[in-house]
Amino acid sequence: MSLPPGFLDELRTRSSLSQVVGRKVMWDARKSNQGKGDMWAPCPFHQEKSASFHVDDRKGFYYCFGCHAKGDAISFVRETENVSFMEAVEILAREAGMPMPERDPRAQEKADVRTELADVMELAVKWFRLQLRTGAAAEARSYLERRGLSQDVCDRWEIGFAPDSWQGLWDALKGKDIVDELILGAGLAKPSSKGGKPYDTFRGRIMYPIRDARGRCIAFGGRAMDPEDKAKYLNSPETELFDKGRSLYNVRDARVAAGKGQPLLVAEGYMDVIALSEAGFQASVAPLGTAITENQLAMLWRISDEPIITLDGDTAGQRAALRLIDLSLPLLEAGRSLRFAMMPEGQDPDDLLKSAGAGAVQKLLDAAVPMVQLLWQREVEGKVFDSPERRRRWINRCAKRSCLSRTRVSAAITGRRSRTCAGSCFVPSRAEAVPRRSRSGHGASLGAARCRKGRLRGPNPPSSLRRRMRIPRTICAKR
Numbered sequence: 001m002s003l004p005p006g007f008l009d010e011l012r013t014r015s016s017l018s019q020v021v022g023r024k025v026m027w028d029a030r031k032s033n034q035g036k037g038d039m040w041a042p043c044p045f046h047q048e049k050s051a052s053f054h055v056d057d058r059k060g061f062y063y064c065f066g067c068h069a070k071g072d073a074i075s076f077v078r079e080t081e082n083v084s085f086m087e088a089v090e091i092l093a094r095e096a097g098m099p100m101p102e103r104d105p106r107a108q109e110k111a112d113v114r115t116e117l118a119d120v121m122e123l124a125v126k127w128f129r130l131q132l133r134t135g136a137a138a139e140a141r142s143y144l145e146r147r148g149l150s151q152d153v154c155d156r157w158e159i160g161f162a163p164d165s166w167q168g169l170w171d172a173l174k175g176k177d178i179v180d181e182l183i184l185g186a187g188l189a190k191p192s193s194k195g196g197k198p199y200d201t202f203r204g205r206i207m208y209p210i211r212d213a214r215g216r217c218i219a220f221g222g223r224a225m226d227p228e229d230k231a232k233y234l235n236s237p238e239t240e241l242f243d244k245g246r247s248l249y250n251v252r253d254a255r256v257a258a259g260k261g262q263p264l265l266v267a268e269g270y271m272d273v274i275a276l277s278e279a280g281f282q283a284s285v286a287p288l289g290t291a292i293t294e295n296q297l298a299m300l301w302r303i304s305d306e307p308i309i310t311l312d313g314d315t316a317g318q319r320a321a322l323r324l325i326d327l328s329l330p331l332l333e334a335g336r337s338l339r340f341a342m343m344p345e346g347q348d349p350d351d352l353l354k355s356a357g358a359g360a361v362q363k364l365l366d367a368a369v370p371m372v373q374l375l376w377q378r379e380v381e382g383k384v385f386d387s388p389e390r391r392r393r394w395i396n397r398c399a400k401r402s403c404l405s406r407t408r409v410s411a412a413i414t415g416r417r418s419r420t421c422a423g424s425c426f427v428p429s430r431a432e433a434v435p436r437r438s439r440s441g442h443g444a445s446l447g448a449a450r451c452r453k454g455r456l457r458g459p460n461p462p463s464s465l466r467r468r469m470r471i472p473r474t475i476c477a478k479r
């Protein structure tokens with residue numbers, strides 16, 4: 001979207017840089033001169049005790065004499081909130097009370113509807129939270145307590161409760177004069193097929209509000225209290241606000257935390273995200289539904305170059321990892337990749353945090369396996385190369401996927417040293433653009449690596465690939 005001429009100038013004059021910066025720093029009262037718009041503070045971009053960060057409020061520029069960070073209100077919001085240029089403009093425009101220009105009247109109309117829907121969602125958040133304090137929610141409260149979620153944590157994550165009634169929320173919203181279309185449009189109720197009153201979408205569930213990058217509540221996730229319920233987890237239906245495949249739970253806070261240097265973690269569900277965040281891994285998100293989509297991958301990569309996917313340590317988790325690799329392969333670009341942290345068998349991050357603490361999770365994250373390594377493992381593991389045709393077919397496929405020459409791949413599976421380059425296991429292809437020889441990669445072992453459980457795994461990825469992707473020598477995560 002292009003902004004009309006003059007919009008940014010107007011925005012810069014309307015927003016006060018010292019006010020924007022003032023939310024993130026403590027001004028040095030002695031050094032600053034508010035009347036002159038001459039403000040000093042310890043720099044938010046580097047660690048320091050003295051105040052070498054200067055804001056010239058009249059000119060609208062900041063400069064740090066320590067780390068030389070400089071810019072205006074927009075760049076300050078971009079850096080500290082870890083958002084795009086347009087998002088920073090939106091944030092500032094909202095604060096300055098300037099309406100964002102819309103592309104056309106239809107878009108304006110749509111934006112208005114979305115704002116109205118978001119307001120209704122906000123009412124629902126409040127109502128669900130209130131219900132969690134009622135007698136009907138006693139069981140829900142004790143469940144949350146068992147899961148280790150204190151009142152504080154529930155408040156922070158705005159967890160609520162949908163009572164097991166057909167029109168609880170509906171009646172509450174109608175009582176506030178909300179029109180039917182908005183309640184239905186927000187996905188909070190469904191029309192009755194028998195011609196009666198519409199009924200609540202969520203009944204007898206613990207409610208987790210899902211907010212977008214701008215902090216608007218766009219959907220709910222509800223966990224059934226009744227163990228017999230067919231849908232243990234239920235998300236809001238797709239609405240004007242909510243596109244499941246383009247949303248991530250906790251994306252707003254995770255983005256801010258990732259901007260401060262925390263690793264971006266992708267967990268499976270709300271409970272994992274909450275547990276991880278509460279344990280200090282605040283840059284945690286979860287997809288809403290089942291598998292991660294292409295759009296979600298793009299979102300993840302906008303936040304971090306190498307998100308870490310945490311997976312349950314069972315075969316389903318492994319399969320999910322491989323599916324994700326297939327999805328991400330065509331989308332890979334230089335500097336964009338994924339790492340995988342496998343949880344111990346039968347445990348999710350929440351379980352692990354409870355049983356072994358944050359240190360154990362940190363250890364797993366440190367040992368997270370790069371994507372190529374898992375890919376290689378899959379290509380080699382359990383393959384039988386009993387006929388030349390079968391072997392050729394596999395080599396072709398594998399070479400295509402791993403960007404290695406066929407010679408290299410074939411050498412890798414046979415474990416034979418190539419004669420054309422004495423002493424080296426592989427003949428680097430021209431396309432690989434890696435140094436022909438290097439001492440460290442020389443004659444790397446191609447024998448089957450033994451993982452820590454003593455099981456035999458396939459051979460290691462070729463050393464040049466390992467070097468390029470910075471992966472350790474053995475296939476199994478080092479402990």
Ligand SMILES: [Zn+2]
Nearest residue numbers: 043046064067
């Ligand atoms: Zn600085």
